[in-house]
Amino acid sequence: RFRLSRRAVLRGAFGTLVGLPLLECMLDERGTALASGGALPCRYFLAHCPTSLVTSGSHSEGFTPTQTGFGYDIRPVAQPLADHQVSGDVSIVSGLFAAPLDVPGGYNVDYHGQAPYAVMTGTRSGFSGVTWRPQGLSADQVALQRLAPATQFPFLYYQLDPQTGGTAVCYEQTTGFEGEPEIVYKQIDAQTSPSLAYLQLFTGFVPPGDEVDPQVELERRLRLSSLSFAGERIAALQARLGAADRATLDEHLTRVRELEMRIQSGSGAVSPACQDPMLGSDDPPDVSTDVPDQEARAQLFVDLIQMAFACDMTRIITLGGASAMTGTGMRHPAWNHVGGLHGEVQHTSDQPELDAANRWFIDVYARIVAALKATPEGDGNVLDNTAALFVMEGGKGLTADPQRSGDGGGDPNHSVDNAVAMLAGRVGGLVPGQHVSLTGQDLHPSTMMTTAFQALGIEPTLGEISGVIDQLFSAS
Structure with a gap:
């Protein structure tokens, strides 16, 4: 043969x-x-959504299910999971929390400047060294070290929005400048061009x-x-x-x-x-002045990700939403009537506008999950051998508590409290299709990454965060 x-x-x-x-x-x-x-190869994927759950003037949102367990209710923001027929392949985890305190995985008050670093590295951020540097490796680079895949590309890092120059979501080790420690960390530039x-x-x-x-x-x-x-x-x-x-x-x-x-x-x-x-x-031309064709760009990246995994060109991919984490000036035809994704959509618009933006990011994620599910591999499909994460920049602050939310606690948008994330795939015994509420347990969002690590058969630690969400491996 x-x-x-x-x-x-x-x-x-x-x-x-x-x-x-x-x-x-x-x-x-x-x-x-x-x-x-x-x-068969195991794969790590993370999609980063550069928003919070709520606007500055709201405490309610349309993403978090009201029912726990299997067969959770699909809220309007999560509707793409049903539209692409992958809700049974995706688990939703709510109630995650990163503290604006000097604790493991915490951040030093500055929500936009430090909280994303803390979530993506599992390491407290802003309490030592220069504040513009991440304080550890991002999850994809940790996965790269531990999986050590012998693939054509060790990892790929793409970004939906073409704007560059802001804060990235992937970080690698480098040599410090004069006066810095010998080993420090720096941002990795994302590939923003589908072509x-x-x-x-x-x-x-x-x-x-x-x-x-x-x-x-x-x-x-x-x-x-x-x-x-x-x-x-x-x-x-x-x-x-x-x-x-x-x-x-x-x-x-x-x-x-x-x-x-x-x-x-x-x-x-x-x-x-x-x-x-x-x-x-x-690359797809802009649909109007300074408004990229985000839909066409996103679909190209969806297909490239599916192709890269299907061909085993890489086993580690991160897809960022925008370079400034919170999508400072990210424009999209769906919300351009309001303005940019950060200042206008998140801080000065009504909650339905942010819900619509978040629904679009979830739609891109759902398309990727569906594409991997539709790609045969062995006696199953590529999704069966993948841990596919969806992580947001923030959650929702329900009280003006400076120990629960950043920047003094007064802006519910500037909070990594009550955060929601998703994990798709069946690799390593994952049992998808459930809503796990962790409200009151204060588990760090990086626990989503360590849970993915466990599923991939590597050490379930990220920076200062360890352990897994056991329910995601349980059918009961």
Whole structure:
């Protein structure tokens, strides 16, 4: 019987790589492990929503279920879970809490400046060192160290909004400046361009840093088809596959081609024979002045994430919502009549406007969960082997208590009290489809990440936070 390594890719001209989906010829006879003897890959995914649950003038919201356990009620903000038929694959956890105090995982009063660092690293923030630095590794980097996946890309970090320059949600170790400790931490820049993200996956392109800027060559390559470059190898592989694997590969290649066409659609059809078109970026054009086509951008990232996991190009992906954590100036056609996501939508608008914005972020997450669920792998699907998190910047402050909310406690939007998060997938014994209320227990939001770590078979600690949410592994 013809066997193929899970690491196999199709290489074409100009450095083109076409990743392959999991095929039967890569599996053992039972379809539950790789033919080489290794287990099916486990994956970590986190979507970060750059908002709180409530506006500055509200204490109620439309996300948190009123019923606990399995078959929880779907509130209006969570409606995308039902729309994409994944509510049974997603658990909702409410009542999480990060304290604005000098305690494990706490933050030093400054909600926007320090609370996100504390949540994403599980380490108290703002009490030592320079305040603009995170005080530890973000969860994805901890997962990277412990999983140590031998994949083409150690991790991927994408961002929905194209604006850059704010606060990121991923942090790595670096060397301190003069006067700092030898080891400190810095933010990682997110990839905000779907077209560059596509090129990175299929040609091995590395975004320019200090090296000579390859932008002109990059733009030329974006007009070309990775499948065309690898055509001969695709045909040779198809000739060796069985009928089921040929059908799987054909479906996969069709999705790749459709993705290429959507990325290039902003400039119309261009022949691969064209030379140096100088057409600029192929990212979706803005729908109006300074208003990105967030919907088109989001769908491209959804498909890229599905493709990267399905092809085992990486096993760790973070998807940020906006660079400033709270989406300071993030514009979207759905809320542009109000203004930017932070100052206007969260602080000066009515609660229904923020509910609508949060529903959109949940819709993007639900699409990703649905895409992974629809991707076969072994005797199940990719979601079965994934821990897929959804974490928000804040929760809702119900009292003006400076020990429960940041910035003195007077703004319910500036709080990581009563926070809500989600976890999808069945990896490591996770039992999804339930609402777990932790109100009154003051468990840190980072416990969602440590629970995902436990499911992935790695040490369930993040910074100063340890332990798991046991209910997420229980069917009763």
